Amino acid sequence: MLEFTLNRRTLSVAADPGTPLLWVLRDTLKLYGTKYGCGRALCGACTVHVDGAPVRACVLPIESVAGRSVTTIEGIGNGELHPLQAAWIDADVPQCGYCQSGQIMSAAALLATNANPGDADIDTAMRGNLCRCGTYDRIRRAIKDASVRLRDDAAAALDETGETGA
Amino acid sequence: MSSLNRRQFMQTGGAVALTVVIGAPPRAAYADDAAGPNAYLRIEADGRITAILPTSEMGQGTHTGQLMILGEELGVDPAAIRVEMPLRPSDPYRLSFGQMRSVGSFGIRSWYEPLRKAAAQARTVLLAAASERWGIPANELTALDGHVVQKNGDRRLGFGELVEAAAALPLSDDPPLRPDSERHITGHPVPRVDTPAKVDGTAVFGTDVDVPGMLHGAVRMSPVFGAEVAGFDEDSVAGFPGVAAVVPVPNGVVVVADTWWRAKRAADALDIRFTDTANDSLSSVELSKAMLDGLAGEVPPVMRRGEAAARLRDSAKTVEATYEVPFLTHVCMEPLVCTAHTREDDVELWMPTQGHDIVRMTVERVLGFANERMTLHTTYLGGGFGRKTHGEIAEQAMLASRAAGRPVKVMWAREDDVQQGYYRPIMTARLRGGLDADGRIAAMHIQLSGPQMGQTFEHVTVRNNTDFFSVASLVDQPYTEHFALDHRHLDVPMPLSPWRAVSSSQNGYFLEAFLDELAEAAGQDPVEFRRAHYASHPRHLAVLDRVAAMSKWEQPLPEGHHRGVAVVASYGSVVAQAVTLRMEGGKPVVQQVHVAIDCGRAINPDSVEAQMQGSVIEGLAAALRHEVPIADGRAQRRNFDDYAPLRIDEAPAIAVEVVETGAPLGGVGEPGIPPLAPALVNALFSATGKRVRRLPVAEQQS
Numbered sequence: 001m002l003e004f005t006l007n008r009r010t011l012s013v014a015a016d017p018g019t020p021l022l023w024v025l026r027d028t029l030k031l032y033g034t035k036y037g038c039g040r041a042l043c044g045a046c047t048v049h050v051d052g053a054p055v056r057a058c059v060l061p062i063e064s065v066a067g068r069s070v071t072t073i074e075g076i077g078n079g080e081l082h083p084l085q086a087a088w089i090d091a092d093v094p095q096c097g098y099c100q101s102g103q104i105m106s107a108a109a110l111l112a113t114n115a116n117p118g119d120a121d122i123d124t125a126m127r128g129n130l131c132r133c134g135t136y137d138r139i140r141r142a143i144k145d146a147s148v149r150l151r152d153d154a155a156a157a158l159d160e161t162g163e164t165g166a
Numbered sequence: 167m168s169s170l171n172r173r174q175f176m177q178t179g180g181a182v183a184l185t186v187v188i189g190a191p192p193r194a195a196y197a198d199d200a201a202g203p204n205a206y207l208r209i210e211a212d213g214r215i216t217a218i219l220p221t222s223e224m225g226q227g228t229h230t231g232q233l234m235i236l237g238e239e240l241g242v243d244p245a246a247i248r249v250e251m252p253l254r255p256s257d258p259y260r261l262s263f264g265q266m267r268s269v270g271s272f273g274i275r276s277w278y279e280p281l282r283k284a285a286a287q288a289r290t291v292l293l294a295a296a297s298e299r300w301g302i303p304a305n306e307l308t309a310l311d312g313h314v315v316q317k318n319g320d321r322r323l324g325f326g327e328l329v330e331a332a333a334a335l336p337l338s339d340d341p342p343l344r345p346d347s348e349r350h351i352t353g354h355p356v357p358r359v360d361t362p363a364k365v366d367g368t369a370v371f372g373t374d375v376d377v378p379g380m381l382h383g384a385v386r387m388s389p390v391f392g393a394e395v396a397g398f399d400e401d402s403v404a405g406f407p408g409v410a411a412v413v414p415v416p417n418g419v420v421v422v423a424d425t426w427w428r429a430k431r432a433a434d435a436l437d438i439r440f441t442d443t444a445n446d447s448l449s450s451v452e453l454s455k456a457m458l459d460g461l462a463g464e465v466p467p468v469m470r471r472g473e474a475a476a477r478l479r480d481s482a483k484t485v486e487a488t489y490e491v492p493f494l495t496h497v498c499m500e501p502l503v504c505t506a507h508t509r510e511d512d513v514e515l516w517m518p519t520q521g522h523d524i525v526r527m528t529v530e531r532v533l534g535f536a537n538e539r540m541t542l543h544t545t546y547l548g549g550g551f552g553r554k555t556h557g558e559i560a561e562q563a564m565l566a567s568r569a570a571g572r573p574v575k576v577m578w579a580r581e582d583d584v585q586q587g588y589y590r591p592i593m594t595a596r597l598r599g600g601l602d603a604d605g606r607i608a609a610m611h612i613q614l615s616g617p618q619m620g621q622t623f624e625h626v627t628v629r630n631n632t633d634f635f636s637v638a639s640l641v642d643q644p645y646t647e648h649f650a651l652d653h654r655h656l657d658v659p660m661p662l663s664p665w666r667a668v669s670s671s672q673n674g675y676f677l678e679a680f681l682d683e684l685a686e687a688a689g690q691d692p693v694e695f696r697r698a699h700y701a702s703h704p705r706h707l708a709v710l711d712r713v714a715a716m717s718k719w720e721q722p723l724p725e726g727h728h729r730g731v732a733v734v735a736s737y738g739s740v741v742a743q744a745v746t747l748r749m750e751g752g753k754p755v756v757q758q759v760h761v762a763i764d765c766g767r768a769i770n771p772d773s774v775e776a777q778m779q780g781s782v783i784e785g786l787a788a789a790l791r792h793e794v795p796i797a798d799g800r801a802q803r804r805n806f807d808d809y810a811p812l813r814i815d816e817a818p819a820i821a822v823e824v825v826e827t828g829a830p831l832g833g834v835g836e837p838g839i840p841p842l843a844p845a846l847v848n849a850l851f852s853a854t855g856k857r858v859r860r861l862p863v864a865e866q867q868s
Contacts, residue, residue, distance in 0.1 A: 032376070098548030131814075
């Protein structure tokens with residue numbers, strides 16, 4: 001049995017050594033939001049966070065997440081919509097939608113380290129995520145929109161703190 | 167609609183909501199068979215409204231568009247309508263050629279009238295029921311937000327409260343339709359109903375089906391096209407954990423295990439041998455030569471219009487060029503997948519399919535079960551592009567389930583998806599054009615040599631040496647009344663498929679790249695040259711003028727930038743595109759694509775924009791670098807490393823405008839593809855002075 005944290009809950013699973021995290025998520029734990037696209041870390045459809053960093057679950061052996069914290073699309077909003085998910089809805093980003101979990105996970109990792117990403121930052125963070133339907137223009141728009149929302153939220157939180165302190 | 171069905175409607179009014187689908191995950195669009203008031207709509211006593219839609223949602227927003235059509239006519243917010251799909255094909259859901267399929271950019275243009283009429287039928291009986299109850303003439307009532315309301319008064323009743331009375335009324339075959347002044351939903355951007363489920367991971371694609379007791383299947387198929395299994399050693403995977411069965415299927419096996427990963431590991435390790443074939447040494451070089459040889463001598467004629475031969479002979483100037491396009495594959499982000507539960511007397515399937523009747527025919531052929539003994543749950547498609555029209559994945563899943571005695575979900579690995587075909591055909595075209603003394607096109611003769619696309623489908627007949635697929639966007643070329651078209655068929659062992667805009671994407675490239683060669687020979691600007699030929703083609707002219715204005719065609723470009731244009735009519739729409747690029751290290755960097763589309767009327771303008779954006783991204787990747795070369799009878803591509811869709815840092819800026827000329831509704835999913843390749847190579851000619859007569863572009867530069 002192997003223990004790790006998944007979307008803030010600790011659990012233990014049994015799996016053959018070397019089984020990629022993707023198949024434990026999908027076939028063992030029945031969390032289907034994370035997708036298979038290539039099996040070789042070429043398309044990003046399986047992107048999840050391990051300790052906050054974006055990784056390709058299709059090539060990550062399950063034993064390497066032992067004791068670590070995994071977040072999937074099901075957990076990214078922590079029970080609510082993540083600002084990126086809200087921005088994704090407003091821009092009507094998805095077409096077929098299959099790659100979008102991975103897109104949002106990569107974008108979330110970008111915004112966690114860069115509150116105001118420019119086009120070049122977005123290119124660098126997102127170039128590992130293929131979208132066969134070609135939604136890139138709207139992905140770019142939604143990431144910028146979400147970054148504004150996050151900064152507005154942060155500013156509002158600061159204001160509140162200021163008022164409380166006054 | 168018969169009275170029997172209406173009685174069923176009354177009796178099952180509330181009960182249908184109790185339909186239990188085993189293992190149905192949240193938000194799946196699994197349908198019940200109960201009908202009423204007609205095949206496309208069910209309104210229940212609790213006010214719930216359900217649409218039973220005839221096409222799959224594979225990314226184009228077709229479900230939202232269809233709900234907009236229904237909602238507008240019925241008088242309800244499209245987002246308030248639940249979506250289901252029928253559990254098996256039947257006539258109300260079939261296209262004019264007699265099959266239920268989500269193909270050909272028909273989703274809106276073919277279903278607009280039937281859905282509008284269905285909603286008008288329902289609205290009419292709801293108004294009549296309220297009229298009777300209140301003693302107020304029906305023309306003083308209207309339907310709004312799921313209620314019947316009095317126009318100049320305060321009477322108001324929800325649809326649900328009127329359902330029982332409305333169900334007893336006869337449905338009109340010719341119900342009054344809302345006037346244009348009441349069309350306040352179609353024509354306006356409406357958010358897609360499937361978006362929320364596609365951003366939180368709850369949307370159920372074919373890969374995500376989860377049926378109790380389900381096992382998983384991975385495939386091992388012949389790498390050589392046309393080969394069959396000669397034998398395999400089941401003992402070679404005996405020690406593999408979780409393996410339940412090794413099941414022979416056409417040209418391969420399915421290995422069944424308790425997880426897909428275990429099934430895949432065993433499938434890769436299986437000791438299997440395939441038969442020798444006549445294709446074992448087949449190569450792209452050989453196929454290209456065979457197509458070129460096919461153009462020697464007289465090529466079987468397809469059509470003759472005017473006096474093409476004589477006018478070509480008498481032209482002031484003639485231009486001739488030979489073009490070629492490679493096999494292309496679809497690489498849907500979701501690979502082929504199907505879950506099947508084959509039982510003694512029936513079969514249940516869960517799959518992302520574009521070809522409901524093809525699945526039905528596959529069930530009939532493989533299991534001998536008639537349509538009524540098949541239950542087909544349609545999931546969201548993680549892309550289709552024509553690839554998910556076929557039945558082989560259903561056959562594999564049905565056979566695997568029958569052997570395992572349990573439901574089995576068979577999924578292909580990416581490598582299977584790239585290497586097992588159903589490709590867009592290869593094709594070679596020789597084009598001859600004559601110019602008259604005024605520099606106008608006097609005549610054209612186009613000769614195709616390559617496989618007929620339609621050979622894949624039973625219902626497509628070959629007439630005049632070709633099938634209607636293969637000559638799309640050529641038979642109706644807008645440039646000359648003096649036109650000859652030939653086609654030499656070539657048999658190939660690879661299965662062929664529709665591919666987004668399939669033959670229009672090939673023929674549009676041939677014709678519109680060649681048009682620039684003619685313009686050059688005439689000493690004219692490519693836009694001016696086309697304009698001069700569009701006098702009797704106002705839609706072509708309208709989109710060309712719009713794209714010329716959008717791209718500021720008349721103004722000079724910055725140093726080092728180059729531009730090309732193309733206009734192609736396909737699937738009932740006309741699209742013009744202008745590509746702007748610059749060269750960097752000998753390679754093109756596409757910076758901007760301007761798109762103008764005349765699709766008659768944009769039902770959801772936001773979806774039209776999305777489809778044009780997506781078409782540019784796909785068309786660009788295909789033209790720049792996609793091909794599936796063949797060597798030793800096998801595909802020489804395998805995954806996204808050697809067959810890479812465009813990435814975000816390669817995506818150009820894309821501007822889209824809709825032009826409405828009063829034409830009938832046209833398609834939207836496919837028509838954005840064909841102009842891209844010719845506009846690109848026309849821009850490249852401006853940059854390099856070289857014509858790109860064989861795709862992909864990358865091959866010319868290596």
